[in-house]
Every structure is written in C-alpha cells, then in structure tokens.
Amino acid sequence: MEMIIAAKWVVILFGIFFIVVGILMFTSTQKIILIIKKAGTTNWINYSEITIRMIPAAGLIIYSNHSSFSLLFKIMGWFMIATSLVLFFVSKEKHHKFANKYVGLIKPVYFKILAPITILIGCFFIYAV
Numbered sequence: 001m002e003m004i005i006a007a008k009w010v011v012i013l014f015g016i017f018f019i020v021v022g023i024l025m026f027t028s029t030q031k032i033i034l035i036i037k038k039a040g041t042t043n044w045i046n047y048s049e050i051t052i053r054m055i056p057a058a059g060l061i062i063y064s065n066h067s068s069f070s071l072l073f074k075i076m077g078w079f080m081i082a083t084s085l086v087l088f089f090v091s092k093e094k095h096h097k098f099a100n101k102y103v104g105l106i107k108p109v110y111f112k113i114l115a116p117i118t119i120l121i122g123c124f125f126i127y128a129v
Contacts, residue, residue: 003062010059011073011129017056018122026115029108036103040096050087057081069128 025032040046060077064070087095 004066007059007062008066008129010056011063011125014056014059015122015125015129018125019119020122022115022118022120022122025111025118029111032111033103033108037100039099040092040094043092046092046095047088050084053080054084057084063129067128073128 021032038045039049057077057080060073060080064073064077067073
C-alpha cells in the first residue's frame with residue numbers, strides 16, 4: 001500500500017512539474033530553450049535526465065490500476081521507460097545534436113502556444129490520481 005501512495009504522489013508531483021514547465025514556457029521561453037539545448041552536453045546532465053524521467057514513468061505504471069485512466073497511464077509509463085532505455089544506449093553527443101536540431105526548428109512563439117497544453121497535461125495527471 002505504501003508503494004501505491006508513493007506512486008500517487010510521484011504522479012501528482014509530475015503533474016505539478018508539467019504545470020510549472022507550462023508556465024515557464026509562456027513566461028520564460030528563452031530559458032526553456034536554453035535548458036533543452038543542454039540535453040546531452042555532459043555525462044551528468046545526460047544520464048541524470050534519463051534516470052530521473054524513469055521515476056514518474058514508474059509512478060504511472062505502479063499507480064495505473066488505481067487510476068480511471070489505467071490503460072493510458074500504463075502506455076505512457078512504459079513509453080517513457082522504453083525511450084529512457086533507448087537513450088541510455090545513444091551517445092550523449094547524438095542526444096545533444098537531436099535536442100538542438102528540434103529545438104531550433106520550433107519558433108519561440110510555438111512554445112507559448114504549447115504552454116496551455118502542457119499545463120492541461122499537468123492538470124490531467126493531478127486529476128487522474
């Protein structure tokens with residue numbers, strides 16, 4: 001039971017994280033772009049990012065049977081785990097190049113447009129638990 005409670009709080013914190021990121025996407029777009037551009041710049045940043053993203057993924061999977069959106073939680077959790085495992089085997093240079101390529105294609109105004117969607121995703125996670 002303690003594992004379920006911990007997973008619930010991990011998902012709630014993940015939702016809060018999305019809300020904060022959404023607000024920052026709208027108010028501090030350039031800061032968000034700079035953060036994304038740091039992906040894969042050092043071993044520490046690269047492997048910390050990949051490892052930390054598995055925590056909410058595990059939370060989604062563990063809590064999935066207690067959510068009204070059980071299948072969606074499982075799919076999202078396993079997708080995050082799978083992509084994290086793939087990134088463990090991709091060089092940090094390729095990860096960095098990939099992040100920079102795609103962040104360069106997205107105009108700053110699109111971050112502002114996507115910000116409300118990011119906030120809604122965060123609200124969904126909180127609502128779904």
